[in-house]
Amino acid sequence: MANFSKSSVPRFSVDVYQNEYLPEGGREVNAIVTVTATGGGTIGSAVAAPHLYAAGQGPSAAVAIMVDCSGSMDYPPTKMRNAREATAAAIDTLRDGVHFAVIGGTHVATEVYPGGGRLAVAGADTREHAKTALRRLSAGGGTAIGTWLRLADRLLSSADVSIRHGILLTDGRNEHEAPEDLRRTLEECSGRFTCDARGVGTDWEVKEVTGIASALLGTADIVADPGALAADFTQMMETAMGKEVADVALRVWTPVGTTIKFVKQVAPTVEELTDRRTEAGPRAGDYPIGSWGDESRDYHLCVEVPAANVGQEMLAARVSLVVPQPEGTSRSSAAGSGGGSAQNLGAQGLVRAVWTDDMVASTSINPQVAHYTGQAELAQAIQQGLDLRKAGDFDGATAKLGRAVQLASASGNADTAKLLAKVVDVVDAATGTVRLKAKVEEADEMTLETRSTKTVRVKK
Amino acid sequence: MSQMHQQAALSNCPSCAEPLESGDRFCGACGYDLSAHAAPSHDTPTLTMGNGSVPRPSAPAEEEGAQGAVWPHAPQQDGAADPSHTHLPTDLPGTDSGGSPLSGPPVPAAQGSGVRFDRPEEPEEYPLQAPDPRLAAEAGAPDESGAVCVACRAGRVDSDGYCENCGHAQPRERDHMEQESGAVAAVSDRGLRHHRNEDAFALGTAALPDGSAAVVAIVCDGVSSATRPDEASQAASRAARECLLAALPRGTHPQQAMHEAIVAAAHAVNSLAEEPSSAREHSPHQNAPACTLVGAVVTAGLLVVGWVGDSRAYWVPLDRTAPPARLTEDDSWAAQMVAAGLMSEAEAYADERAHAITGWLGADAYELEPHTASFKPDRPGVVVVCTDGLWNYAETAEEMAGVLPLDAAVRPLHSAQVLVGHAIDGGGHDNVTVAVLPFPTPPQGAGSA
Structure with missing residues (x-):
């Protein structure tokens, strides 16, 4: 686990993007949770670009x-x-x-x-x-x-x-x-x-x-x-x-009666986390998100809450960051029950649900949620399209890859759009009209498949 | 939630929103003492209520033997009846100057006290009622930390105000507010369909240079489609009140003072736009906080109203045979259509755009056009200052007069409670806020007793 006495531990922040307004009877709450680590001992500040410690410094x-x-x-x-x-x-x-x-x-x-x-x-x-x-x-x-x-x-x-x-x-x-x-x-x-x-x-x-x-x-x-x-x-x-903290987990608390429909990383790549939950005390679970340097990643959380009357408000989820400490290995603050103690990294975000009869409020989709829903669908469409293509279902493959072209184009995922264009002839990106290329370089197809989960972030 | 007071019967527990049946004296779910709820209202200092959690272990029980028939209303009946008298300046010779720097001719007060029927219970009533809200507040405060959720009654409430078990948001202070200040009273309620109360009000009493009192009430309705409407309404109402309370004693004409107050309120709301929104708030679209405003100043001979937006002021004469009147013209789509002769009033208000407002306080308002009007009523009456959460259920002046209790001038708080109750019984579709001001003001600064 990380040694927190070092000054190199980055500061984590959690931002939640969601439309908390639900219509009467609405039950599904979607939120994009942006986790950002900054200010570790690294040099420079640009997110995503790793930095090097000077010799002899940095975490072991x-x-x-x-x-x-x-x-x-x-x-x-x-x-x-x-x-x-x-x-x-x-x-x-x-x-x-x-x-x-x-x-x-x-x-x-x-x-x-x-x-x-x-x-x-x-x-x-x-x-x-x-x-x-x-x-x-x-x-x-x-x-x-x-x-x-x-x-x-x-x-x-x-x-x-x-x-x-x-x-x-x-x-x-x-x-x-x-x-x-x-x-x-x-x-x-x-x-x-x-x-x-x-x-x-x-x-x-x-x-x-x-x-x-x-x-x-x-x-x-x-x-x-x-x-x-x-x-x-x-x-x-x-x-x-550039990594400074290892074994970070996204801890998600949800109230009684709610179900977590999925948790996935959506940037920089799509990574399903739903099944990787470790229970962490009452109504809370930890999802592993690996080691962190100065970087920022986005997660899509989808929670199903019990329906409530218009005018009600509830907390649908509380998201925090912890470093779980397996039983027996934690040195100082070992007193924890069920699943061992955890080092809390301080940041948390609230996902709310508010029921309203204002249709404008309840029907609008948060831009972040919409964007990443599209990115996840893009990754899935590419996977399915390539699988169908391998299986010889060229009509199905054309439909799926056409949809992928459409999504990549609409969301500004230029890298993926380029890779797609090596596998299909794009007739019209806006409508997703494509033709499968008769001959595709194997490397191009594998590149597309390997990188299908790469996403772009929403333009802010 | 919560319309504890009026005879109309609470439909929900003010503490946990559990539906009630008429005649309930305690909430079946949380045990909230319903009869107690109305009591604090009679006290002069500001009370905010509705921040439930089974408070008030004390007094009110003794207050009433009467409530058998109609519970919520019974305490009031006594309570309201008494303060209605005691609040008359004449009844309170000693206290009148409390709020105002100088009340020049307080002399008649002494006589006045003699004039009113003396009620033996009064002295008892006060000691009883006054401590009430404080006890409630004190009881409420410690509760807060380890409070039990009002929704599931199983979880504790976390520091963010949500239940640690079921996640439900807990009632907030602003969900229901009541205040009586001298001759004026106001009630604000979240209603039944909105998740928070975005209305706000501010009351005050100023001493005019001639020593007479001027009563001020400001009511604001946060624009829901804007960011942080609740903060906007609160900032606007407070700024307007402070401005009026500062200007009136200097001899500024009330109408001029009202105009300046609206401008001051607009500045207060505009400055909110520069602050970052709180972490809780991630509305679909961020835009400048905004609210409507309606205010009234009542003096011994003059009634001034001022407004921006679609919150309204009504005039209801004490003598109900005289016609009531609406004193404000909405800055709304419907009003504009009617004014332009493009639609009949019925058509305009039936349109879904009826409530789109065309004037508001906020950084994104096109230009601020404060409307003010000055009246010299020839008879005593009551001014009802309210948000559309009320007038949606009593649109015309006649309807409003029909809902307003006959004794509104002497029981303003009770009347405000009744009006809010009317809106909630009608569906409580919006936040409801009402201030009730008797005209003329009692002759010498009824002050804040």
């Missing part, structure tokens, strides 16, 4: 880099070379004092550096040694990602640090272990460290890579061109180095 952290060394990494041979270079670039980005390890992954996991079940501490010497050790990385063998993650977990947990993070690179499908093994591993590792996952080339399975990132609260992306790996690894490591 440990990073494990998992590089796919399966046989396919040699086809073409530049892939392995690029992976080595990218790993070296990531090691160069490590802040002095950060614990790290490099794991070579095949059907088994191998400690490439430093070995012996330990973590190295970043410094001039260890960086050089690590880079030398990377030469030993060579392709050969299968792919069992679960074994890589388990080794990473073992190594990362050996250090007493605030931030634990993994970077995983694969170029192929997880063929040498059962899908259940990977799933079980992800369940075990979830909450123990965060992990970014990357697929290089086009022979990997999008859902495997996004599933890993999703379970371990990291990012997923495609690096279709191995030559771009170094830049991507550097950027990932910079982001990891």
Whole structure:
């Protein structure tokens, strides 16, 4: 957990955007909750851009880099070379004092550096040694990602640090272990460290890579061109180095009689959190939102409240931020019941419901809610469209991808619109009229699928 | 919620909004002492009520033996009857100058007290009633911290004013307010369909340079479609009152003073627009806080009204054979259509745009046009100053006169309660606020006793 005595802990704020007015009999309350962390020990202030601590400062952290060394990494041979270079670039980005390890992954996991079940501490010497050790990385063998993650977990947990993070690179499908093994591993590792996952080339399975990132609260992306790996690894490591608090949870309290219909992250990407609730005392639950540097993310909360008469007002949900402390590990304020105590990060937001007979008030949709409802639908339409396309249902795929084009265009999600335009010929974006392209680059389709959950924020 | 007072019978408990049956003396849900509720109203100091939580453990029980028949009303009957007398300046020789810097000719007061029927209970009545609201307030305050939710009666109330169990918002101070100040009284209620009370009123008494009293009442109705209408109405009513209470003793003509008061109120509302809205408020669209205003100044010989928007003032003569009158012209779509001869009054008010107002106080008002009018009634009567929450249920002057109790001049608070009750019985669709001012003011500063 985070060490809060450090001044580097960012200040969190919670803003709620909603139309609290419901018509008579209305029961569904929607709100966008914007969580922003600012003012940590990082340099600069721009949200979303990670910042680097000066050497020797910043929260204690440990990073494990998992590089796919399966046989396919040699086809073409530049892939392995690029992976080595990218790993070296990531090691160069490590802040002095950060614990790290490099794991070579095949059907088994191998400690490439430093070995012996330990973590190295970043410094001039260890960086050089690590880079030398990377030469030993060579392709050969299968792919069992679960074994890589388990080794990473073992190594990362050996250090007493605030931030634990993994970077995983694969170029192929997880063929040498059962899908259940990977799933079980992800369940075990979830909450123990965060992990970014990357697929290089086009022979990997999008859902495997996004599933890993999703379970371990990291990012997923495609690096279709191995030559771009170094830049991507550097950027990932910079982001990891910018993290200041780990294991943050969104705590949602709801009154008696209400049901939480869903909780999802909607920016920067769509991430379903509803099923990841951990009960935290009466009528409250925690949803894991990972580690935070200076950044801002949006969450969509949908609550069903009991119907009430016009003129009534109630609190539909109270959203706060905590760092749950598993039983036994919290040092100072351990006195907590049921689910262990939690460090409250201070910020909270109220989601209200007010019943009115003013139709204008009750029928208007909050712009944030509308925007993210559209973004979530966009991600879903892309997923469904690509699935239908793979299944050979071209009419269905055309309809779904057309809807996606329409949504992307209307919401100003230019990046996604560009990716869509590589998969379909856009006839009219406003009406969502599209034709499936006869020939689609595999990389383009995978890029679209991997990045389908990326959203843009509402223009304020 | 809550219309405790009038005979019309409360439809809901003032504390927990539980529907009541006529004749209930305590709320069946929360045990709220309904008969007690009216009592504090007789006290002169400001009372805010309705912030329920089973307060008032004390006195009122003794007050009434009478209430058997009509509970809410019974305490008033006594209560109101007594203060109606005691509030007459003549009854209160000693106290009259309390509020005013100087009451020049308070001499007749001494005689006056003799003139009125002396009621033996009065002295008893006062000690009893006066402590009441305070006790209630004190009882209410500590309750607040650990208060039990009035909706589910299971959860405690958190610091944001919501139940920790069922989430329901708790009644707020402004949900129901009553005040009697000298000869004038006002009641404001949230009504049955709005989630908060966006109306506000302010009362006061000033001593004119000649020593006579001028009674001031301001009533404001927050514009719901604007941001923070409740703050707007409160700021406007207070600013207008302060302005009047400062100007009148200086000898400013009441009509001029009213004009200035409206301008001052407009400034007060405008300045709200610059403040950030509170965290609770995320209305669909943020725009400048706004409200209507209607005010009346009554002196020994003069009646001045001033208004912006569609809140109104009515004149009801004591002698009900004389015709009552509406004293204000709405700044509303309907009124404009009628004035322009484009629609009949019936047509205009039937239109859904009828209540769109064309004048208001607020930073986004096109231009401020304070209307003022000055009258010299030739007979005694009562001025009813109210928001549309009332006049929607008594639109014409005749209807208003029909609802106003005959003894309004001597029991202004009771009358205001009756009028609010009328609106709530009619559906309570909007916030309701009424001030009742007798004309002429009692000859020498009836002051705040």
